Amino acid sequence: MGNEHLERYRDIIPDFDAFLDFMCRPLPVTVRINTLKTSVPELLSRLDRLGIGYERMQWYPLGLRLDTEKPGRLMEFHMGLIHVQEEISMLPPVVLDPQPGERVLDLCAAPGGKAAQISMQMSNRGIVVANDSSSARIVPLRANLERLGAVNAVVTSYDGRRFPQYTFERALVDAPCSSEGTARRYPGVIAKCSVKRSIDLQSLQVSLLRRALQLTEPGGVVVYSTCTFAPEENEGVVSRVLDLADLESFTIPGLRSSPGLTSWNGIDYGEELVKCRRYYPHENNTGGFFVAKLRRRLSADE
Amino acid sequence: MNKETVVSMWKERFSIPEEVFDGYSFFRRGRMIWAFSLPEIPPFRCESIGMRVISMRESPWKPTTYALQLWGRYARKNVIDLDDEMARRFFAGESLVMRAPVERGYVVVTHMGSVIGCGLYTPGRLISQLPRERRILEVECLQASE
Structure with missing residues (x-):
């Protein structure tokens, strides 16, 4: 399945051979x-x-x-x-922890499983804006929200980097990524991954996350997640928004994880990046995921 | 859209208590009535706001299956509960030959107390009103597994 590409993670993923083995197994x-x-x-x-x-x-x-x-x-x-x-894709809304009555943004929402989960956590109160830039993905997004009974959901189709001004209490940025962590479901995905692709995606991911932070009130929570192992798309993105927000530690009892990386290939991301969490397929028998919890700075010096 | 009008529709047909709709507002767009959680529509260019709950295309008004799945469990009349075999057939889109102690018109169809969706009852017959895009959803479900 393109293990040569995954070899770049041998030194950062614990029990690497078990990892490679799980990457070839179908998902529950x-x-x-x-x-x-x-x-x-x-x-x-x-x-x-x-x-x-x-x-x-x-x-x-x-x-x-x-x-x-x-x-x-x-x-x-x-x-x-x-x-x-997918089991691990239920995690970002749990970390976001939206409350009934709040204003919540899901910036990259299609196909809508997480947005519907957010609606459910809010007991259909307040508002969740489920945005996705792709008009083709709006159809399944709307269908899922309607089937799941999300009365408090509004669907929009802006380019997330230019989402219009509004003030949210929480935001989820489940960013478009190289999707290495979905290889157990889509075995062909690794063949399309490369360092260049990750670096190309990074600027889009940084722009999306920065916009979400700008739209979130001081003290509000923004969760950044991807389904890739590539540090360029994970710690490499989060480290570039720490002028707007602070990282927060979180633990999910019953789910094994590894800390975020503080450096990679000679690039220093900073010590606080250990507060991010990495979820590997062989640790919980899931797909792969990365999750960071950020809190918008009280004194916004943009 | 006047909320009392919409709430009274649910109350008259299904005896759903008013409190079920606390915190929701309703608005009409074309021939559909939508439900939303906020009194005012947010200032975005929206693809959709909340959920379609009533179609005014038909006379009498017709509740959507998704609205009944949300609120139908509070209905105290015009509910038909099906056994396993009948539920399977109704779900597959079949019309069922049956008699039930309900009024002619749209009914909440349930199985083991959970709502399957909307049916149309005429004495002796129950006709499925489940959305036709059901099959499409099945395909999307595979993609939706994220």
Whole structure:
């Protein structure tokens, strides 16, 4: 699957051979229970009746690993009781922790699983702006939000770098990235990855994250996430916005992770970058992810 | 759109208590009524705002399946609960030959107490009103797994 490219991470990913092994394994089927339309006991009793086995996620009470091949064919999916969502992609909204009544931005929202999760966390109160620059991706974004019952969601289609002025309490930037961490689902993805591609994506990612920070009120939270291992797209991006925000540590009990890198290939990112978290496939049997939690500075010196 | 008018529609047809709609506002765009969580529409160029809940194309007004999935569980009348086999057939888009103690018109169709969606009841028959894009969603679900 293009292991030569992944070799560049041998020194930073713990237990590297196990990592390579997991990268070739298919992902477990995972779903999120949508409490806007059902409850955990109600959904579990439906699965029991259907005879579908499940395992609950240790770190997230609404996450399930399902013993079924095609969860999108289940009646429960069309009823909006569940959403098919990769386990680790349920994490950024949990770190964001939006509250009912707040104004929240999801800057790169399609296909909408995380935006719908944010709506659910807010109990359909306040507003979540689900933005995506691609008009083609707006169709599935709207369809998912509607099926999942997100009444507090507004869909917009701005270029995220030029999202119009407004004040949010929280923002999620789940940035477009080289997607190395999705290789277990899309094995062809690694072949398209290169250092050059990561560096090309970096300027877009920095612009998106800076815009999200500018749109967030002082003291507000911005979560930056990607599904790639490339430091250029992760710590290399976060280190360039620390004039606007401070990094915050976070821990998710039940989910194994590694600290962010403080340097890479001779580039110094700064000591505080250890507060970011890296999630590797072999640590939790998930896809790969990077998550940083930033708090907008109180005194904005832009 | 006058909120009382919309709330009374749900109350008359399904006996859904008014409190269920606390915190929501409604507005009309074309022949659809949409629900949203804020009293005013935010100042963006929006692709959509909230959720479509009622279609005024039909007479009488028709609740959307997605609105019933959200609020139908609070309905106290015009609800039909199906057994496993009937639910499977209704979900597949079949019309069911059946009699139920409900009024003629749009009904909340449930299975094990969870809402499947909207059905049209005429004495002796229950016709599926589930959205046709269901099949499209199935394909998108694979892409939506992020």
